[in-house]
Amino acid sequence: MSALLEIEDLYARVGDKEVIKNLNLTINEGEVHAIMGPNGAGKSTLSYVLSGKPGYEVTSGSIRFKGKDLCSLSTEERAREGIFLCLQYPVEIPGVPVSTFLKHAVNAVRKHQNLPELDTFEFLKTLRAEGKKLGIDNEMLKRPINVGFSGGEKKRLETLQMTILKPVFSILDEADSGLDIDALKVVAEGINALRNEHNSMLVITHYQRLLQYIVPDVVHIFADGHIVKSGDKSLAAELEETGYAAYRNE
């Protein structure tokens, strides 16, 4: 099994504040890792650092993705290489219909892979079929991205984007926030469908609930900008009992 993502001695800051401190993490192809931790530990910051959000600066250490230096790539280049960030709070974009947006995204990725652009008919056929599985109807695909969508609809749309863009590494930041149990099952099913021996995931969550549906191979406890403990899936259950108090003052 080869390493897909290798983070070594990573320090990163947002503005003047150092948030990631001496982080080490390796995720192999096909693995699902969960990162759990208290609020303010730097979990979301890690997701933005990995996806290259402007304002999130790596000060030292390295991140290698498929063996290449990730930090030298722009946000869009990372996406085209197969990194997908499923946002905790997806952004609303008035005036840009879901289908238009996704067509631009799919073709940008295909161009990068030297594949021809999809024609509109072919693209819409796939989009509608995948949407249907997630309970997203054709009307919703015509609406502007996330505008007026419920919390559940936003998360389903994030999952649809993941399905369509076929990333090799997905970062799921609090993928279950705002979801009731039925919606959670639909979203988890969509995400699990993408699991295979090549695709990896980093599941960021505060609660154990999500991990009952997306079962991780490795669980890390994250506090004060780095990993303080790692274990298998039983660690998540254990944490549910004990809480984060023990890790807060690391």
Place this chain on the structure above:
Amino acid sequence: MPGLLQSKEMEGSELIWLEALRQKGEAAFEQSGIPTAKTEAWKYTKLRMLNADDFEFPSSEEQTCHCGCHRHDGEDEHCHCEGHDCTCHVDFPFEGYVLRFKNGAFVAPHPKLPEGVEVMTLMEAAHLEEDVKAKLGKLIELDNYPFAALNTAYLEEGLFINIRKGVKLEKPLIIDHLARPQDKNLFWNLRHLIVVENGADAEIIENYRYRGAEKSRYFANIVSEIYVGRNAKLRHYKLQDEAFKACHLALSAVQVKADGNYRHFCAQKGADVGRNEVVVKLVEEGAEARVDAAYKMSGWATLDTTTDIRHLAPHTKSEQLVKGVVDGDAKGVFQGRIHIAPDSQQTEGRQLHQALLLSDRAEVDVKPELEIFADDVKCSHGAASGELDEEQLFYMRSRGIDADEARQILVEAFLDDALMQVEDEAVRIWLKSVLQ
């Protein structure tokens, strides 16, 4: 040194009323002169370029189309001419009755028109139609509109369009104006008189384009007087895509009678100084107007949208949505006035201007004015300007979309809700593609 007022031989000088009107225009312009920054209505839009001393009226040679294609014989075939002087070779992505102009003058022939629609040159009409005498110059107070006064002094070129009572025009009338600047500082005046009689329904599209050297200077001064009758409807769309050193000043003065409906949309992207001014008088109960616009600009241009909606009767309604995208060192100007006269009860007037600034040097100047003299009214205005949303940009980029492409998508989306006000879908798609 010749300025904007120069002697010119004009058709129709034997008509006493017309000559009197021209003189009135000349006197009013002499009185006002070219507005300066001290003139309230023009304080944001600088007109320095009009102080040039080398303005010339185009020669008839410069106003003629030389392509010799059969379109000039009234044949409906494609013109294969690619010459810069040709007015004919442009086709629109929708059907319509095309009326062609070059450097401020009408280029024959008239298209074949359905029954109940009359189109003739203003000078033909001045001799034939009593209506022209009764209506020309009646919607504009010349003392307040210096360029309408100047235009009136040179009242000659332009069209009289009359949609007869109850006639529903199936296809739009397209007034296609080609500027073919020479290496001179050309200046022309165009005047249209448009009458949509009671119960009639029509669509008119004005297209201003240029070919040739884009750095050529010229000044196009355009005035339209528009009468919308009772229960009549006019959709009036316009694209201003003049050359980059041009000055394009246009005024549409509109009167709407009972239950009449006037919809205006102007897309501006060309010219160094471009102003689209619309004055609408809602004179009888139930009259409605929508005046919308979108502009997109960069360089050092100034694009100005000025509106004045006068609610002069009860139960009248108006709405305005103006959106602009300003880049480089450019400047967007929006001046919007809603006037509600005493006794114009139960009226509604709404206005919104939004601008997107794409550079640190870009500027917008906004002056909304509400003048309300009645108490039972619903009125609102709003203005906002901002930059592209960084979170939206990041979201799009995180899906693989190139940063420049993401910006372009967001800019298009920003203009989209203004464009959505264009009822005719084919025209909307055309304007949208031009503004991309």
